[in-house]
Amino acid sequence: MTDARTEILARVREALAGSAIDIPEPATPRDLAPVVTPDVIDLFAERVADYRAVVERCGVDEVAERVAAALPPGQVVVPPGLSIRVADAVVDDGSLTAAELDRIAAVVTEARVGIAETGTIVLDHTADQGRRAISLVPDTHVCVVREDQVVADVPDAIAVLDPARPQTWISGPSATSDIELDRVEGVHGPRTLHVLVVAGKR
Amino acid sequence: MVTCINDALYPGTGQAVLRLLRRLGVEVDFPQAQTCCGQPMVNTGYLDEAVPVVRTFVDAFAGYDAVVTPSGSCAGSARHQHSIVARRSGDEALEKAVAEVGPKVYELSEFLIDVLNVTDVGAYYPHRVTYHPTCHSLRMLGVGDRPRRLLEAVRGIRLVDLPGADQCCGFGGTFAVKNADISVAMGADKARHIRETGAEVVVAGDNSCLTHIGGVLSRQRSGVRTVHLAEILASTEAGSIERTLR
Amino acid sequence: MSGTFVGMPAFPTAAREALADSQLRHNLAHATGTIRAKRARVVAEVEDWEELRLAGAAVKERALLDLDTQLVRLEETLTANGATVHWARDAAEANAIVASIAKAHDAQEVVKVKSMVTQEIGLNEALAADGIAAWETDLAELIVQLGDDLPSHILVPAIHRNRAEIREIFRSRMAAAGRPAPIDLTDEPAVLAAAAREHLREKFLRAKVGVSGANFAVAETGTLVVVESEGNGRMCLTLPEVLVSVVGIEKVVSRWEDLDPLLRLLPRSSTGERMNPYTSTWSGITPGDGPQEVHVVLLDNGRTRALADEVGRQALRCIRCSACLNVCPVYERTGGHAYGSVYPGPIGAILNPLLKGVGHDDQIDSLPYASSLCGACFEVCPVRIDIPSVLVDQRAQVVDAHRGGVPKPEGAAMKGAAYVLGRSRRLSALERLTGLGMRFARRFGPSAWTGARDLPEAPEESFRAWWQRTDGGRKDDA
Incomplete structure (x- = not known):
């Protein structure tokens, strides 16, 4: 008996044999929009807020203060490479278990990309964002996105993201439409998403 | 044809x-x-x-x-x-x-x-009419709003919007007998929307769909008549040749 | 444990039962109406939506027409990224692979991301037979699992349940599966969602093995993608030590950039959102982050049969958005169970016959006829699957599969019609009998038509007879 791999590949080749195969060229619906204008930042903030996330805009010198104000009572975990100082935070060294993370109230991370059109934040879990579990289990996620990280639309984001990195695309807090197709925020992921859009470069 | x-x-x-x-x-x-x-x-x-x-x-x-x-x-x-x-x-x-x-x-x-490049075909039809766009003309052919534009140019007509107009009436050829229960359920919803408009006449571009819709409307004793688009467009002040289907 | 679809009656019978359930019809009309409006609103926002549909279709088509190369490439890249790749010809092989991985880790339970493919192969039932509990963690799947029910929609498997029914299921069934529902549970969706959160959290925190499907698999980079809303997917993909993903071979796309049209088309078509709350991508193993043992099971289970069908292979482009279900007038009135499969609605009416073949099962053979061919499904399909054309082609295959056997009345009627319509003379002769025929039909006719619909009055003469008598209306039309 042939193994499954050999047989499946043989079936695929047989299924396609005899078809006149004219593989269509990939179409790019429109050009990328590399120039980020103030409109794009406004749209990003507006679209993130549409998902009932909390959105605030601030200058680079206000970030630490705004982050502190956004945090709920309780413990906070931060990734090892976070560029913002958060008082009394637990710095993740990879040793916290899921159960331990479940007792932590909030997480503060940065981000890799913000997508204006869809109001999406993409984490690629590098040092300023940390491993996936820390931005998942705590119930509040405070996420700092710099204006120069915001792109216009999905193709712009795809172009700058590295597929080798694990990624989490976040569009608002956890939600479900499973009951009568009514959207309800807050299921398993962080029920509060607080986004700080920071002007200027790091 | x-x-x-x-x-x-x-x-x-x-x-x-x-x-x-x-x-x-x-x-x-x-x-x-x-x-x-x-x-x-x-x-x-x-x-x-x-x-x-x-x-x-x-x-x-x-x-x-x-x-x-x-x-x-x-x-x-x-x-x-x-x-x-x-x-x-x-x-x-x-x-x-x-x-x-x-x-x-x-x-x-x-x-x-x-x-022919005409929208106003010189028709006269003094009735309250609602238009049902049939699925094949709408989606297979893509006639778009052409029938509606023709109807809007008819003198004397009072055209009223049909709620859920683009929803199938449920005829579907042999579907109407192979899946008669669903076909009738769809037809009943279509008939309800038609009656809601208060129209005297429902017009469409396919008599097959109108046979089904008319069959449901007639069974319900609704008093709404089904008329093909061509018959409205052919009607003039000199004379209506609307068919005799009651 | 969920039930199975085995032994379902043919579509018209199942549909009749569903139509009689007024609660079901009310739930469906409300839910599909809501989602149709949401979808229409966010699709209208996208200026180049039609171009985007073309791009989405092209991306999937390119991968399918080059599938052997793409699959081998995917295997290479996944392996290079530290994942273990398995191949499964059918459901039994795939289930055995998942069970053996769970057993190798002494897991008595697994947590599952919502996945159509694992439902298709009956993974939960197969794992249960091996003493392994598979916990569904998507809210709707949880409702179906706790209610010992069957899924009826691709996106929202519990669409046939309203909030009061869901509250009752949670109250009576949650305790047996783990943490019970709170005493003061109301039927508010937010309260029900919170109860699911509490119930499932202990399972996420202790799970050793996670099981998922994948929305897309990128061959060039060895990346799997899961698109979800609740965060249960992130939990299952992140917290367990071991992750097994069962992926239909049609999920492959060639390049990372190919995700662009698909990630824009899917959420707007599916939940009617600009973007779904969470999308996770992973390329094998990332040291220190997430599961450190990653398996991918590449599944055929009829997909190569569908691929061999030149008309039907476009169904493999499907990205399981369920927009076609939400706009289908038949689905809206019968719900998903009548289709007898985890893939209901218009896409199910073509996908099931394509995956399983026609001519051997009346239930499957009835599916291509479960449509009025209104075309609403094609209009909304984000990857432009021409479902009506495939339905018609599948009908021809059903008829052809039964040619040569005992002729059915319908076949005889069609042959008779072909004879009459092959020559206008014969039609003309028959038309003289129209009036008689209509009177006969009205009196003794098939109740399938006359049960709820009147027949039109027959005219005095046919158009043809009138044309001949009046020379096309040029003679006096008396």
Whole structure:
């Protein structure tokens, strides 16, 4: 008996044999929009807020203060490479278990990309964002996105993201439409998403 | 192409098309060899049985500048399904004939607006009317708002919007008997929306759909009449030739 | 444990039962109406939506027409990224692979991301037979699992349940599966969602093995993608030590950039959102982050049969958005169970026959006829699957599969019609009998038509007869 791999590949080749195969060229619906204008930042903030996330805009010198104000009572975990100082935070060294993370109230991370059109934040879990579990289990996620990280639309984001990195695309807090197709925020992921859009470069 | 259902059950629709097109200066013929577009067979899965019907179709209509039909569904069949039947037949001559005739087939509103370039056909129809866009004219042919534009230009007409207009009435050819329960449920919802408009008349571009809708409306003793688009467009102050279906 | 679809009656029978359930019809009309409006609103926002549909279709088509190369490439890249790739010809092989991985880790339970493919192969039932509990963690799947019910929609498997029914299921069934529902549970969706959160959290925190499907698999980079809303997917993909993903071979796309049209088309078509709350991508193993043992099971289970069908292979482009279900007038009135498969609605009416073949099962053979061919499904399909054309082609295959056997009345009727319609003379002769025929039909006719619909009055003469008598209306029309 042939193994499954050999047989499946043989079936695929047989299924396609005899078809006149004219593989269509990939179409790019429109050009990328590399120039980020103030409109794009406004749209990003507006679209993130549409998902009932909390959105605030601030200058680079206000970030630490705004982050502190956004945090709920309780413990906070931060990734090892976070560029913002958060008082009394637990710095993740990879040793916290899921159960331990479940007792932590909030997480503060940065981000890799913000997508204006869809109001999406993409984490690629590098040092300023940390491993996936820390931005998942705590119930509040405070996420700092710099204006120069915001792109216009999905193709712009795809172009700058590295597929080798694990990624989490976040569009608002956890939600479900499973009951009568009514959207309800807050299921398993962080029920509060607080986004700080920071002007200027790091 | 008058279509088999109009030939047998709704000759008034065929007569209306004739009168309308002649009024607009078109020379109209009815090739007597015509029968049916073959859609009932194709849509039920009987492709072999559709072959002689499609052959008769292309034989009857070869050589004309345009083939006009008061049915979005039959026009769709000729334009989109005949090639499938011809390929199945393995007859290259038939494939060639289908490729020649198919693109010349027009649904009535397409012919009026795209070929004759008229929207106001000089019709008069003093009734409260609601328009149901049939699925095949809407989605297979893409007639868009052509029928509506033609109706809006009719004098005396009071056109009222049909809620859920783009939803299927539930006819669907043999679907109406193979899945009669769902077909009737869909027809009942369509009839309810029609009655909600308070219209005296529901108009559409396909008598097959109107047979189903009319059948439900009649059973409900609703008093709403079904009338084909061609009959409204053919009506003038001098005389209505609306068919006698009550 | 969920039920199975085995032994379902043919579509018209199942549909009749569903139509009689007024609660079901009300739930469906409300839910599909809501989602249709949401979808229409966010699709209208996208200026180049039609171009985007073309791009989405092209991306999937390119991968399918080059599938052997793409699959081998995917295997290479996944392996290079530290994942273990398995191949499964059918459901039994795939289930055995997942069970053996769970057993190798002494897991008595697994947590599952919502996945159509694992439902298709009956993974939960197969794992249960091996003593392994598979916990569904998507809210709707949880409702179906706790209710010992069957899924009825691709996106929202519990669409046939309203909030009051869901509250009752949670109250009576949650305790047996783990943490019970709170005493003061109301039927508010937010309260029900919170109860699911509490119930499932202990399972996420202790799970050793996670099981998922994948929305997309990128061959060039060895990346799997899961698109979700609730965060249960992130939990299952992140917290367990071991992750097994069962991926249909049609999920492959060639390049990372190919995700662009698909990630824009899917959420707007599916939940009617600009973007779904969470999308996770992973390329094998990332040291120190997430599962450190990653398996991918590439599944055929009929997909190569569908691929061999030149008309039907476009169904493999499907990205399981369920927009076609939400606009289908038949689905809206019957719900998903009548289709007898985890893939209901218009896409199910073509996908099931394509995956399983026609001519051997009346239930499957009835599916291509479960449509009025209105075309609403094609209009909304984000990857432009021409469902009506495939339905018609599948009908021809059903008819052809039964040719040569005992002729059915319908077949005889079609042959008769072909004879009559093959020559206008014959039609003309028959038309003289129209009036008689209509009277006969009205009196003794098939109740399938006349049960709820009147027949029109037959005219005095056919158009053809009128044309001949009056020379096309040129003679006096008396």
